[in-house]
Amino acid sequence: MTTETRVAVTGGTDPLRSRAHRLTVAEVAEELHTDSASGLTTEAAGRHLAAHGPNTLPTESDGGALRRLLRQFHDPLVYVLLAAVAVTLALGQLVDAGVILGVVLLNAVIGYVQEARARQAIDALARMAASEATVVRDGATRRVAAAGLVPGDLLVLQAGDKVPADVRLVRATSLEIDESAVTGESVPAGKSAAALPSHAVLADRTNLAHSGTIVTRGSGMALVTGTGADTELGLISRLTRGAGSTGTPLTRKLAGFSRKLAVVIVVLAALTMLVGLLRGDPFGDTFVAAVALAVGAIPEGLPAAVTIVLAIGVTRMSRRHTIVRRLPAVETLGGTTVICTDKTGTLTANEMTVTAVLTAENTYPVTGSGYAPEGELAGDLRRDHALAECLLAGVHCNEATLRVTDDGWQIVGDPTEGALLVVAAKAGLERPADQRVDTLPFESERQLMATLHRDWAGRLTGYVKGAPERVLALCADQLDAAGTRVELDREAVRAIATEHAGRGLRVLAFARFTPPRGTEVLREEDLPGRLTFLGLQLMHDPPRPEAMDAVAACRRAGVEIKMITGDHGATAEAIGHAFGLPRRTVSGAAIATTPDDELADTTVFARVSPEQKLRLVRLLQRRGQVVAMTGDGVNDAPALRQADIGIAMGKAGTEAAKEAADMVLTDDNFASIEAAVEEGRGVFDNLRKFLAWTLPTNIAEGLVILVAILVGATLPILPVQILWINMTTAVFLGLTLAFQPKEPGIMDRPPRSPGQALLTGDLVRRILLVSLVLVSGAFAVFQAQLASGVPVAEARTAAINVFVLVEVMYLISCRSLDRLRARGRNPWLLGGIALMLGLQALITYVPILNTLFHTAPVGAEAWLLALGIGLVAYAVVESDKVLWRRFDRRGQRGRNGQTRSEMP
Numbered sequence: 031m032t033t034e035t036r037v038a039v040t041g042g043t044d045p046l047r048s049r050a051h052r053l054t055v056a057e058v059a060e061e062l063h064t065d066s067a068s069g070l071t072t073e074a075a076g077r078h079l080a081a082h083g084p085n086t087l088p089t090e091s092d093g094g095a096l097r098r099l100l101r102q103f104h105d106p107l108v109y110v111l112l113a114a115v116a117v118t119l120a121l122g123q124l125v126d127a128g129v130i131l132g133v134v135l136l137n138a139v140i141g142y143v144q145e146a147r148a149r150q151a152i153d154a155l156a157r158m159a160a161s162e163a164t165v166v167r168d169g170a171t172r173r174v175a176a177a178g179l180v181p182g183d184l185l186v187l188q189a190g191d192k193v194p195a196d197v198r199l200v201r202a203t204s205l206e207i208d209e210s211a212v213t214g215e216s217v218p219a220g221k222s223a224a225a226l227p228s229h230a231v232l233a234d235r236t237n238l239a240h241s242g243t244i245v246t247r248g249s250g251m252a253l254v255t256g257t258g259a260d261t262e263l264g265l266i267s268r269l270t271r272g273a274g275s276t277g278t279p280l281t282r283k284l285a286g287f288s289r290k291l292a293v294v295i296v297v298l299a300a301l302t303m304l305v306g307l308l309r310g311d312p313f314g315d316t317f318v319a320a321v322a323l324a325v326g327a328i329p330e331g332l333p334a335a336v337t338i339v340l341a342i343g344v345t346r347m348s349r350r351h352t353i354v355r356r357l358p359a360v361e362t363l364g365g366t367t368v369i370c371t372d373k374t375g376t377l378t379a380n381e382m383t384v385t386a387v388l389t390a391e392n393t394y395p396v397t398g399s400g401y402a403p404e405g406e407l408a409g410d411l412r413r414d415h416a417l418a419e420c421l422l423a424g425v426h427c428n429e430a431t432l433r434v435t436d437d438g439w440q441i442v443g444d445p446t447e448g449a450l451l452v453v454a455a456k457a458g459l460e461r462p463a464d465q466r467v468d469t470l471p472f473e474s475e476r477q478l479m480a481t482l483h484r485d486w487a488g489r490l491t492g493y494v495k496g497a498p499e500r501v502l503a504l505c506a507d508q509l510d511a512a513g514t515r516v517e518l519d520r521e522a523v524r525a526i527a528t529e530h531a532g533r534g535l536r537v538l539a540f541a542r543f544t545p546p547r548g549t550e551v552l553r554e555e556d557l558p559g560r561l562t563f564l565g566l567q568l569m570h571d572p573p574r575p576e577a578m579d580a581v582a583a584c585r586r587a588g589v590e591i592k593m594i595t596g597d598h599g600a601t602a603e604a605i606g607h608a609f610g611l612p613r614r615t616v617s618g619a620a621i622a623t624t625p626d627d628e629l630a631d632t633t634v635f636a637r638v639s640p641e642q643k644l645r646l647v648r649l650l651q652r653r654g655q656v657v658a659m660t661g662d663g664v665n666d667a668p669a670l671r672q673a674d675i676g677i678a679m680g681k682a683g684t685e686a687a688k689e690a691a692d693m694v695l696t697d698d699n700f701a702s703i704e705a706a707v708e709e710g711r712g713v714f715d716n717l718r719k720f721l722a723w724t725l726p727t728n729i730a731e732g733l734v735i736l737v738a739i740l741v742g743a744t745l746p747i748l749p750v751q752i753l754w755i756n757m758t759t760a761v762f763l764g765l766t767l768a769f770q771p772k773e774p775g776i777m778d779r780p781p782r783s784p785g786q787a788l789l790t791g792d793l794v795r796r797i798l799l800v801s802l803v804l805v806s807g808a809f810a811v812f813q814a815q816l817a818s819g820v821p822v823a824e825a826r827t828a829a830i831n832v833f834v835l836v837e838v839m840y841l842i843s844c845r846s847l848d849r850l851r852a853r854g855r856n857p858w859l860l861g862g863i864a865l866m867l868g869l870q871a872l873i874t875y876v877p878i879l880n881t882l883f884h885t886a887p888v889g890a891e892a893w894l895l896a897l898g899i900g901l902v903a904y905a906v907v908e909s910d911k912v913l914w915r916r917f918d919r920r921g922q923r924g925r926n927g928q929t930r931s932e933m934p
């Protein structure tokens with residue numbers, strides 16, 4: 031390897047990256063040992079990769095494993111526990127000190143492992159969402175992972191790409207780059223390949239492009255000069271991707287809640303201690319009681335558990351073709367009230383087939399479907415010049431290629447253009463070997479594409495294809511079957527186009543023109559009035575059947591669907607109708623003049639520009655909607671960012687759109703959005719279940735201690751025992767709720783209202799009820815045992831068993847918060863219960879554990895008592911479900927049929 035290359039790129043005081051602007055392309059290529067036409071060889075790229083490392087930014091340092099482990103101790107509760115260790119040590123209670131310390135350590139290890147697992151799940155997703163780049167290697171164009179780029183690579187840049195490394199441009203065609211990520215300049219900068227004077231500052235180096243910036247227009251080729259940390263972006267910041275962070279508004283809110291609660295509880299604990307001391311209780315006992323109160327009542331594991339539930343949800347979604355880039359999206363998804371979706375490729379299959387060609391005088395149906403050129407066009411190219419020219423225009427004005435592979439016929443490129451190649455092949459037309467002089471590429475905003483060709487005799491012809499309204503407006507006349515230019519009845523053609531669009535077909539118009547001699551460059555402004563109309567081609571794009579089901583499911587779930595498309599209003603409305611969407615359509619310019627109220631009720635938006643998408647998102651949000659919006663183009667980024675859930679297309683989407691999105695669909699299919707909403711609802715449900723299950727334990731533990739001290743009774747449970755309960759049950763029982771399958775009617779109920787808290791009034795009531803059962807049950811059993819003459823240790827063991835068995839029974843009930851019979855199997859839950867009961871048997875009967883936790887073997891009747899109280903808790907909760915439902919029904923009638931939860 032090539033120490034010299036390494037020195038050339040990164041060595042010295044002046045890295046190539048910061049000199050490249052004043053060198054010529056040839057000089058840069060020479061320094062990089064590469065070729066500005068054919069790129070690196072695969073072999074050289076491999077060597078460079080070994081030398082320079084992957085093209086990734088160092089992730090935000092989290093200090094390595096030891097730091098993360100130590101961080102587990104940085105918690106007010108742990109401080110309380112450590113203080114307890116010190117005091118118990120000072121009092122000579124070595125065993126207790128050891129057990130508390132052991133529990134603190136164990137807690138840290140569990141916290142560490144849980145955090146690591148959640149992080150792994152999220153990192154894995156970040157890797158799946160990793161971007162790709164197009165490079166030339168060994169002289170051929172190919173897609174590679176952006177992380178595999180090396181200095182010397184020849185990069186292909188196109189509108190919508192994120193520039194994946196620092197580069198020196200080799201060629202630029204109308205290239206514009208949004209450099210705000212690096213220079214802060216919000217207006218995209220024009221780029222060229224020419225060398226510049228050495229004093230040009232970063233923002234003026236128009237022949238360079240920087241990692242992290244976004245190509246907004248045009249195209250270009252460039253040589254990579256710096257990768258990974260050796261880029262401007264690497265220098266400026268140690269930015270990490272949003273997906274890398276595990277915090278969400280919810281976890282942060284819960285962490286804040288836990289902290290505040292901890293303060294309140296510590297104060298309460300200090301007060302209880304004071305009461306005990308004033309009463310003359312020994313210091314050691316009161317201190318231990320105060321610690322027990324603090325330890326029991328603080329829901330320390332809450333934020334971690336919530337992160338885990340979210341991470342599990344995210345993993346489930348990835349199995350259903352959705353990559354979540356930002357964790358908070360999972361919380362928001364379940365509350366989505368409107369989905370604004372693309373049409374082509376998302377609702378429809380984007381498998382275009384031309385079904386007919388229409389010329390001035392004739393209509394030619396085409397048979398066959400798919401991309402195989404098998405089928406017939408019922409016409410003779412020699413008899414109808416307009417037909418021949420119309421097909422020729424479709425072949426010339428085209429960037430796609432048709433090829434046959436082992437899997438049959440396939441197109442590379444835009445399916446709309448692929449269909450034009452297929453129909454030409456069916457008619458027996460071959461692509462002539464004319465030279466293409468210039469191209470006006472297709473852009474959604476422009477709605478047309480034009481190409482300029484020179485034939486063997488040096489004659490120039492231009493071809494145009496695009497949306498009929500756009501093309502017709504530029505035409506002066508039309509071609510007839512004999513090849514003569516005749517008068518064009520624009521209105522008549524427009525009416526025909528609209529009629530076919532109304533049947534759900536995509537209609538493209540074709541035209542040609544003869545530019546002045548010597549023309550080398552195509553300009554949009556030269557087209558008006560110059561074109562001769564050739565004909566229309568009609569295309570069919572079948573709706574995706576699974577998307578049809580998904581749209582229906584969303585609408586049943588009270589989620590409104592709006593179709594937003596660049597296509598013709600009539601086509602969009604017809605397809606929308608096939609999906610069951612009401613025929614309320616606005617198109618193009620009319621969107622600007624339609625009042626907000628009407629716009630909010632519209633279901634189909636046609637000929638939409640990206641700015642209009644942004645306006646629509648804002649409008650809906652102002653009306654309190656939670657908006658999910660799809661997008662694929664570079665200009666969709668603002669709307670995607672503004673939406674509550676921005677969804678980018680993984681296949682057809684640009685890097686710019688993916689970068690701005692919260693979620694990426696790996697199959698571009700609407701059905702995956704519906705699946706994600708469903709999963710999001712499931713995650714939210716499971717979070718509520720977890721909270722409902724976990725909080726009563728904390729409340730009851732706190733209350734048991736508080737009451738015991740205030741009335742001067744013996745403590746029914748000790749601090750180490752509380753630690754035992756909290757540690758084991760949270761992991762073996764509580765977390766299994768994260769695996770609870772979604773409830774059957776999950777998509778039959780309306781979305782949760784955007785402002786709804788996790789803890790609703792109903793849930794608070796349930797939590798208090800269970801706490802009450804726990805406190806009174808534990809006290810009752812403890813006192814009853816004492817009264818029957820057993821030693822305190824045995825009575826306490828019975829009280830611990832009450833806690834554990836109530837939690838087990840309540841867990842069974844929490845599989846559903848409102849159904850008597852939860853559906854769907856959760857083997858984790860059953861396994862967790864079995865394990866927990868096993869552990870409980872160990873702590874009750876194993877002598878060494880008895881010594882450590884101050885427990886003692888209990889008889890069968892103590893177990894029966896505990897089980898009885900567990901059953902009482904179960905019965906109370908199940909009755910609460912029934913009552914809840916009754917009230918709910920009455921409430922619904924009161925609210926005029928606004929449905930909430932549908933019951934079995």
Ligand SMILES: Nc1ncnc2c1ncn2[C@@H]1O[C@H](COP(=O)(O)OP(=O)(O)OP(=O)(O)O)[C@@H](O)[C@H]1O
Nearest residue numbers: 372373374472474477479495496497595596597598
């Ligand atoms: N490759 C193309 N060349 C020329 N015109 C095209 C091409 N593709 C589409 N058009 C025209 O431009 C219009 C807008 O296309 P655009 O790609 O923006 O939206 P779309 O694919 O129809 O819909 P969606 O926004 O739902 O994905 C189309 O209705 C068609 O008339």
